[in-house]
Amino acid sequence: MNKEAAVQVLNLTHDYGSRRALSNVSFEVQRGEIFALLGPNGGGKTTLFKILSTALIPKDGTAKIVGFDIRTQANEVRSRIGVVFQNPSLDKKLTVLENLRYHGQLYGLRGKTLADRVNEMMERLMIADRAASRVETLSGGLARRVELAKGLLHRPEVLILDEPSVGLDPGARRDLWLYLQKLREKENVTVLVTTHLIDEGDRSDHVLILNLGQVVAFGTPESLKKEIGGDVIAISTKEPEKLSAAIREKFSIEPTVLNGSLRVEKQQGHTFISHIVDAFPDLIDSVSLSRPTLEDVFIARTGHRFWEDQ
């Protein structure tokens, strides 16, 4: 294995007609890590996923996957990546076994190698007992496991998943992530996952936060959260503008006004809470204190909530 990064994205820009979907996005994913592309819907994740999975040619810039250029060496890239789509990509009329077998053949596997790989993947993902079932009869969680088996059948170096936990119940989601972590640890597979779920960003080694096609933050979840100055205090009030001005004047800090409530980032949040409650008892309805999350990072960088545009 060479020392190059698993994925290098270089100034990627893409638009659909006049709508800009990605704007000059660059980042690197190291080998053997779980990397999350986190962002609200419409942030550009899916466009990036399509480009990296070689389904779409970008308008400008390029990306390299294990050293191969997605523009000029698409087939080299394709044989080295496993792709798990957000929408099912299985043939529902075919059985689990047929789906896996046909997929393996498209990746050049045949004969005993193919049969062994199919059996191995079915064992590992615990779907062997459903080998002869048509995919249309499987539950969402089981079907997603078949998708994963399919994406891993040809032993890709990089696994790219688009919103893999959409439509899964909490148990199936947890299984999926445990499996991804095992895959990374045991086989050094690089996992690149798009998600709109904050906690999936937290489970990753690195997170890239995308908003409106632009990179708003990049780092480990811990380092990003550390950038937020201490604790996050949310204050609900009937008069956000008035309270905001009062806090600014008295404590010389700038609260953020979000959907009619105030947010303040502060070290030693609990002592600050008692100060402001003492200072403005009539203006405050309720106060909450929390450790910063990746959503707070998003708010700090963009000035609006993750779900605001939904």
Place this chain on the structure above:
Amino acid sequence: MNSSFLLSASTLCRREIVRFLRDRSRIFSAVGTPLIFWLFLGSGVGKSFTAGPESGSYLEYYFPGTVVLILLFTSIFATISIIEDRKEGFLQAVLVAPIPRSSFVFGKLLGATALGLIQGILFVLLAPLVGFSWHIIPITIVMMALVAFSLTGLGYIIAWRLDSSQGFHAIMMTLLIPMWLLSGAVFPASNASFWMKALITVNPLTYGLAAVRWAMYGSSAAAAMGLPPVTLSLAVTITFGAIVFLASLVMTRRPT
């Protein structure tokens, strides 16, 4: 052609056939409808029909037309599956597999052609009932394969850009069925008015049907029916097949 091309094309072709065999209603509609048309229309028109001094019964005249209708229905319905493949997501995975796009196109067209051919053959086995000889069957199958492939290619270039199978049905009724009606399948060009003759002459399916008739009737009887020459019929059918195949390849390139 390397081995990965052949392996992936044959995989995709086999998938078409497996899917088809699992769907009984498709089997029935593709053979059943033309068969019913043939029986009712053929018997109904009966003796009021004449295609020339030596023409046989209408059941006989309409037989090759029915063969082509079966090919049209089956091949075209098989290409509608592209729309389903896209909707149900199967296509997205194939398009990021390390295979040339041409092998996807080829696998799809070959699969659809095979389906058309299998059903066409089932029907052609009835040919001796209306007076055709057993011996014509092998050469007829060769002609049918050419026609099925070109119709499949035509279906592919229509289906590739569509996102609903309703849209396809609309095109089928306004373009493909008239194309079949004006191919000499239902009535001979010799009896038609001038503008109809013009349409029949520019219709590529006229030549596909003529190739099937040449195979079934033999050269002297076919010549008496006023069909285009056999070499021209074959040339047009093969050229048309090649054009739609190339167009399918061009359309299937990776988007930007």
